[in-house]
Amino acid sequence: MNLKIAVLSGDGIGPEVILQAKKALYAISVAYDHEFIFEDALIGATAIDKTRNPLPEQTLNLCLNTDAVLFGAIGNPKYDNNPDAKVRPEQGLLKLRKELGLYANIRPIKPFKNLLDASPIKREVIENVDFVIYRELTGGSYYGEKIVNEEGTFASDICEYSENEINRITHQAFKAAQSRRKKVTLVDKANVLETSRLWRKIVKKIALQYPDVMLECQYIDNVAMQIITDPKQFDIILTENLFGDILSDEACAIMGSIGLMASASIGNNNALFEPIHGSYPRAKGKNIANPIASILSAAMLLEHFGLEKEAKKVYEAVEKAIEYKVVTIDLNPGSRFGTNDVGDFISNVI
């Protein structure tokens, strides 16, 4: 297979970890006779520094005309400490998601057998946990109108959802459930929010088209607790943008490290793959960042294009690295292996 992949390494540890994902993809291309062509582009704080734009025209055009996007991380503390900054790195990512129509963000939670003890949660609670979060990614309060008055004494954010926005991700979630344990948990706050009640109504209607899948509706506050106390109950979690953001980061506690969590963002014509972790500026350039989340994101890319065998190969190579403790310090405090070593080991195994 021939794939053109845009590489948006971004800020902080982004470039270091994405390099390892590229190595893994290169190893796959050699082993399975594919051709992957990588093209780099600017995004985030790095792009602001060079072009004053967190998502330069050129980057957007490249992404629109490519098969897939491999994304690192964005964010730089110099913008966090300046609430008045009119241009922020995150705007680049948010605009990219919107422009590419990446409405479904998919985040699998399945702890590695050899890392069950790395989690703060007890082994018996997380053993055999296996669920996937389907987070709506181009709506909600991320994109609704924002207001702040001139005196800076009042602000507002609107959370909006339309039937169409809820429909498309809901169908994705139910289809995914059909090839899994056939359960969808809709997470909302329907006892308070109007948008949640709309979600509930529409999702219940769609559920009738999937009689083999069980639908359950739960409140976000309750699920925030249940993900820790009884995570085995979940198969597919379906939720809106901000709730999905919160729950998927929380679920990292099950995996043992945020450095292990991959994600795919899928639209009708485009797809983007990125680790869940942020740009982790303090670790930048230190060769200590965990590249596994990026490498697993590359595996999700392969899977997205039907390259199941290849994706499995990457996943197994990651498992081997974990088994042989070729991991970064987040997983093994005394580890002598750096970002590069882990990436090299994994691509060599492939």
Next chain:
Amino acid sequence: MNLKIAVLSGDGIGPEVILQAKKALYAISVAYDHEFIFEDALIGATAIDKTRNPLPEQTLNLCLNTDAVLFGAIGNPKYDNNPDAKVRPEQGLLKLRKELGLYANIRPIKPFKNLLDASPIKREVIENVDFVIYRELTGGSYYGEKIVNEEGTFASDICEYSENEINRITHQAFKAAQSRRKKVTLVDKANVLETSRLWRKIVKKIALQYPDVMLECQYIDNVAMQIITDPKQFDIILTENLFGDILSDEACAIMGSIGLMASASIGNNNALFEPIHGSYPRAKGKNIANPIASILSAAMLLEHFGLEKEAKKVYEAVEKAIEYKVVTIDLNPGSRFGTNDVGDFISNVI
């Protein structure tokens, strides 16, 4: 001391657990020579059934003219499954919070020594955890304008905050930190939401008035993870309404059971005390609900009126019940003790 206490038992297990809190308060009044006068009133689904109003005029008037409100729980599944219901039990609670001006919801997280193993989280992670969530309770998307179009194909919720709303709870949080470990963690989503940026700006300004307290700002997604992976870092968590709702339920995982979590909701002229748990309809009337959250809410009531010794007495009686395993089945699956037994034991110890 003379206190007039409005008792709003509400729905589901509300009446059963509130009865135990009243017993504890009665025991305190006898032991310490106080006079507590209880007056019952309707709220929630029970109130809708009898008056079609989740917060009858009479209930509101009673609460406005009383020293404190002891609140049980509200909610009934018959309303959850009907998104078109125009009147819902939750509206009663939300209106009550607003009318009484209860802007600060305070939720302490401090696991009991004898229950460290009841949590799904490892003992070494939660041992000595001791933080308090200050949740803004009368603003945000709970009270902003809600829209749903006639065809039911579009909905929106507005999250709004004003300087004044942020000010008053922020001062409460910093004052609380001064008599504790002197750290406030503001939780927001300032990389996306305008209201979060307003919070950050105002809280940073107020922090200058409390030079002995350290302020830290963190994103909600990150904190949702950190509460599980490293909960000891927190002293006071300050956050807006919905984020506070999510984080405080999540934090129940640390306590071992949601049946242990008490809360106080404080305004300038009124105060309300309630367990965090909901109405738990399936347990109603079965004498299995854990009354400790309600009893600890009564202890927070005592503390609020400066009755420190009395509050401590209640807390110690609860500890004794836990030590002697006089607890409900949520804390000890084989327990032969019911809601009443636990309540009786605790008031006898007092």
